[in-house]
Amino acid sequence: MKTYDFIIVGNGLAGSLIANELLNRGQKIIVFQDNSLKSSSSVAGGMVNPVTGKYLAKTWLHEELFGLLFEYYRTLENELGGSFFHQTGLFRPFSNPENKKHFLNQIEKNRLEDYLEVIEDVTEFQKHFKIELGGMFTQKAGWCDVPLLVSRIKEKLIKNEALIEENFDYSLLRTEEERVNYKNIFVSKIIFCEGFYASKNPYFDWLPFNPVKGETLIGEIENYNVKPIVNQGKWLMPLGNNKVRLGATYSWHSLDFEPTEKAKDELLATMNKVLISDFKIEDQQAGIRPATKDRRPFVGVHPKYKNLFIFNGLGTKGVSLAPYFTGQLLDFIFYQKDINPEANIERHYSLYS
Numbered sequence: 541m542k543t544y545d546f547i548i549v550g551n552g553l554a555g556s557l558i559a560n561e562l563l564n565r566g567q568k569i570i571v572f573q574d575n576s577l578k579s580s581s582s583v584a585g586g587m588v589n590p591v592t593g594k595y596l597a598k599t600w601l602h603e604e605l606f607g608l609l610f611e612y613y614r615t616l617e618n619e620l621g622g623s624f625f626h627q628t629g630l631f632r633p634f635s636n637p638e639n640k641k642h643f644l645n646q647i648e649k650n651r652l653e654d655y656l657e658v659i660e661d662v663t664e665f666q667k668h669f670k671i672e673l674g675g676m677f678t679q680k681a682g683w684c685d686v687p688l689l690v691s692r693i694k695e696k697l698i699k700n701e702a703l704i705e706e707n708f709d710y711s712l713l714r715t716e717e718e719r720v721n722y723k724n725i726f727v728s729k730i731i732f733c734e735g736f737y738a739s740k741n742p743y744f745d746w747l748p749f750n751p752v753k754g755e756t757l758i759g760e761i762e763n764y765n766v767k768p769i770v771n772q773g774k775w776l777m778p779l780g781n782n783k784v785r786l787g788a789t790y791s792w793h794s795l796d797f798e799p800t801e802k803a804k805d806e807l808l809a810t811m812n813k814v815l816i817s818d819f820k821i822e823d824q825q826a827g828i829r830p831a832t833k834d835r836r837p838f839v840g841v842h843p844k845y846k847n848l849f850i851f852n853g854l855g856t857k858g859v860s861l862a863p864y865f866t867g868q869l870l871d872f873i874f875y876q877k878d879i880n881p882e883a884n885i886e887r888h889y890s891l892y893s
C-alpha cells in the first residue's frame with residue numbers, strides 16, 4: 541500500500557503546472573500520464589495576446605492573467621532551466637484604408653493605448669511581407685514553447701519519483717469518505733487534467749465540453765529576421781533559425797489528430813495574402829483543444845465526491861489561463877478561497893445527476 545497527498549491524471553500543460561506547484565508546496569504527488577493519448581499541449585502554438593479579434597477586445601480577465609503570466613513563466617524558466625517563454629510582441633498589419641480606420645477607432649473607443657502602439661514605419665517587415673499601411677504592435681504578447689515546458693516538468697517528476705507513464709483506469713477508482721483508493725494507492729485527493737479526454741471520465745463527463753481541432757504548419761523562410769509574431773487572419777510565429785510556425789485552424793468536426801490538406805490550404809492561402817517570401821513546409825501538426833461550450837475553463841470540485849477535482853477547459857488560451865487558474869484551484873483546495881464563478885464548475889452542477 542502506498543500513500544500520497546495527490547494523484548494527478550494527465551501531464552499536459554494543466555497537469556504539469558499543477559504538479560509543479562504541488563511539489564513546490566511540499567506535497568507528495570503521483571502523476572499518471574498515458575503517452576499513447578496525444579495531447580493538445582504537444583502541438584500548441586503557445587501564443588499569448590491580450591487584445592484579439594475584429595473588434596480588438598481585451599481578453600477575458602486580461603488584468604489578472606497578463607498581470608501574472610510573464611513573471612510566472614520567467615520564474616519557471618529560472619526554476620526548471622531552459623528558455624521556453626518568448627515575449628516577442630505581436631504585429632497586426634492594416635490590410636486596407638477602411639480596416640486601418642476601423643482599428644484606429646477601436647483603439648480609441650476601447651482605450652487600448654496601453655496595449656497597442658500604432659506603427660507607421662514597416663520597413664522591418666517589408667522584406668518578407670506585403671505591408672504598406674502600417675499596423676498595430678503589442679509588446680504584451682509572445683509564445684510559450686509548451687512541449688519544452690512540459691518536458692522540463694516531466695524531468696522534475698521523474699527525479700521526484702512522481703510519474704507513472706500508464707493509463708489511469710477510472711473503473712479501478714474507489715472513493716471513500718476521507719480518501720481515494722486507486723490500485724492500492726491511497727490519496728487524499730485526485731486532480732483530473734486530461735484535456736480533451738475528460739469526456740471519457742465518468743466523474744466529469746457531464747460537463748459541457750466543446751472540443752476544437754486545430755492544425756498548424758511548421759516551416760522555414762530563408763533569412764527570416766522578423767522578431768514579432770505577425771498576425772493577419774492567421775499568425776506567423778518566429779521559432780528561431782529561420783523556422784516559423786503558421787497557425788491555426790479551428791474545426792468542430794472530425795475530432796481526430798490527422799493533418800488535413802484543407803487546413804494546410806487554408807493556412808497558406810490566408811498567410812500568403814501578406815507573406816511574399818517562400819514558406820517551405822517541414823511539418824504539419826494537428827491536435828484537439830479542450831474547449832468548453834461557454835468558453836470558460838472548468839475548475840473546481842466534483843458536486844458529490846469532495847476529493848475529486850478538475851482542471852480543464854483551457855481551450856484556445858491555455859498558456860494565458862493556466863498560471864492564474866492553477867493558483868485559483870490550489871488556493872481553493874488548501875485555503876477554501878473562492879474560484880472565479882465564471883470558471884468554477886459549480887455553474888454546471890445542475891447538469892449532474
Ligand SMILES: Cc1cc2nc3c(=O)[nH]c(=O)nc-3n(C[C@H](O)[C@H](O)[C@H](O)COP(=O)(O)OP(=O)(O)OC[C@H]3O[C@@H](n4cnc5c(N)ncnc54)[C@H](O)[C@@H]3O)c2cc1C
Binds near residue numbers: 588686737826
Ligand atoms: C493546433 C493548436 C494550437 C494551439 N495554439 C495555442 C496557442 O497559441 N496558445 C494557447 O494558449 N493555447 C493554444 N492551444 C491550446 C493548448 O494546447 C491547450 O489549451 C492546452 O495545452 C491544454 O492543456 P491540457 O493539459 O488541459 O490538455 P492536454 O495537453 O491535452 O493534456 C492532457 C493529457 O492528459 C493525458 N491523459 C488523458 N487521459 C488520461 C488517462 N486516462 N490516463 C493518463 N493520462 C491521460 C493525455 O495523454 C495528455 O497528455 C492550441 C492547441 C492546438 C491543438
